[in-house]
Amino acid sequence: MSDAAPAHNDSHHKLMVDNKKLFMWLFLGSDCMFFGTMISTHLIYRKLYPESFDPTSLFSLELTSFSTFILLMSSALMAFAVSAMHKGNMKSFRRNTLGVIFFGLIFLACQVYEFTEFTHAGLTLKSGTFGSTFYMLTGTHGVHVAIGVFWLICMYFYSHTGKMDPHESAVDVEVAGLYWHFVDIVWIIIFTVIYLIEFIQ
Amino acid sequence: MSDTHSTPHADHSDEAQKHHAFVNLALVLAAITGIELVLVYLPIHEAVVFSSLIALSLFKFFSVIAWFMHLIYDKMLLTLAFGTGLAIASGTVVALMFIMDRSFVDFEAISAF
Numbered sequence: 001m002s003d004a005a006p007a008h009n010d011s012h013h014k015l016m017v018d019n020k021k022l023f024m025w026l027f028l029g030s031d032c033m034f035f036g037t038m039i040s041t042h043l044i045y046r047k048l049y050p051e052s053f054d055p056t057s058l059f060s061l062e063l064t065s066f067s068t069f070i071l072l073m074s075s076a077l078m079a080f081a082v083s084a085m086h087k088g089n090m091k092s093f094r095r096n097t098l099g100v101i102f103f104g105l106i107f108l109a110c111q112v113y114e115f116t117e118f119t120h121a122g123l124t125l126k127s128g129t130f131g132s133t134f135y136m137l138t139g140t141h142g143v144h145v146a147i148g149v150f151w152l153i154c155m156y157f158y159s160h161t162g163k164m165d166p167h168e169s170a171v172d173v174e175v176a177g178l179y180w181h182f183v184d185i186v187w188i189i190i191f192t193v194i195y196l197i198e199f200i201q
Numbered sequence: 202m203s204d205t206h207s208t209p210h211a212d213h214s215d216e217a218q219k220h221h222a223f224v225n226l227a228l229v230l231a232a233i234t235g236i237e238l239v240l241v242y243l244p245i246h247e248a249v250v251f252s253s254l255i256a257l258s259l260f261k262f263f264s265v266i267a268w269f270m271h272l273i274y275d276k277m278l279l280t281l282a283f284g285t286g287l288a289i290a291s292g293t294v295v296a297l298m299f300i301m302d303r304s305f306v307d308f309e310a311i312s313a314f
Contacts, residue, residue: 017276025279029286036290043294044301048308065238069231072261076227079269083219174271181270185262192237192258199241200250 024175028182035186038140039193042133053130055198058121060114067110068191071145074103075184082177088166090159093173097156100180104149111142137194141186148180226268233257 045052077099084092115135123131155176158164237257240250267273272280 017278021275021279022282025282026286029283032283032286032290033293036294040294040297044297047298048301048303048306061238061241065234068234072230072234073227075265075269076223076230079223080220082271083216083223087216178270181265184269185265188258188261188265191234192254196237196241196254197251200247200254 018171020171020175021178024178028178031182031186035137035141035189038133038137039189042137042194045129045133049129052128053123055123055130055134058118058123059195059198060117061195061199063110063114064191064195067107068187070103070107070110071184071187074100074107075181077103078177078180082170082174085166085170085173090164090166093166094156094159097152097159101149101152101156104145104152104180108142108145108149111138111145115139134194138190141183141190144183144186148176148183151176151179222268226264230261230264233261 077096081093081096081100084090084096115138123134125131125135155173237254240253240257243250266283272283
């Protein structure tokens with residue numbers, strides 16, 4: 001009996017996972033399915049109607065690569081922010097979070113600029129299957145980025161209220177970080193399958 | 202990693218190592234993005250370019266998950282939670298791409314509808 005108790009505690013400890021983190025990972029798994037269906041829809045319509053639209057004349061790979069670079073760097077800053085919070089370094093957390101917010105806003109500005117250019121060139125939600133699926137996919141991703149930026153802005157201002165305890169809030173920051181990194185990995189896929197592949201000669 | 206009992210010195214060393222890994226990974230990811238951009242303009246066979254782009258994209262995808270999202274340092278349960286969703290999503294994409302081939306789709310029926 002006395003031998004069984006530590007073994008039980010040990011196995012219990014091994015399974016212990018923070019609920020917030022577990023639910024965020026489950027949510028991200030379900031969001032994968034959400035984006036998976038939208039990416040499939042875009043690719044299928046591209047395959048079925050290849051002659052419907054040629055996006056190479058419209059897409060600016062330089063701008064999209066810049067957006068990708070910005071999002072990747074914001075992910076690195078987010079990792080530093082999470083690490084700073086784990087160490088209890090509030091100053092570093094705020095600095096890095098501010099960097100992520102700034103980079104997120106740059107990404108959104110690039111997307112707004114891109115959408116404006118495309119709309120002026122005649123590619124709209126109603127202009128065909130390409131426009132519909134393209135705007136649905138990239139727009140939904142943009143909404144995810146906007147939600148992430150809003151979340152981080154709230155967290156940044158909350159850290160100035162003095163109510164944020166580094167030990168208690170570390171998991172909250174980590175969960176926000178997971179969401180932000182997910183937004184980044186979705187863009188990595190979108191950048192390749194929606195933009196880059198169109199340019200293969 | 203966060204669940205292991207270690208000395209403050211070891212913790213500090215771990216954090217420094219993680220920090221170093223984050224910087225290196227950020228640089229590698231930026232470099233890969235540059236390579237991807239150049240790759241599409243190179244006069245190479247399209248199958249090679251396509252395969253390379255997919256491979257590089259997957260490398261970036263899983264690197265961010267493993268290091269930035271700390272999945273290699275975390276519990277296996279979290280990998281399973283995310284992996285299940287990812288596997289279903291990937292399976293759906295692959296299955297739909299095979300099913301919705303031009304040869305299987307009745308375009309006349311779609312036009313009539």
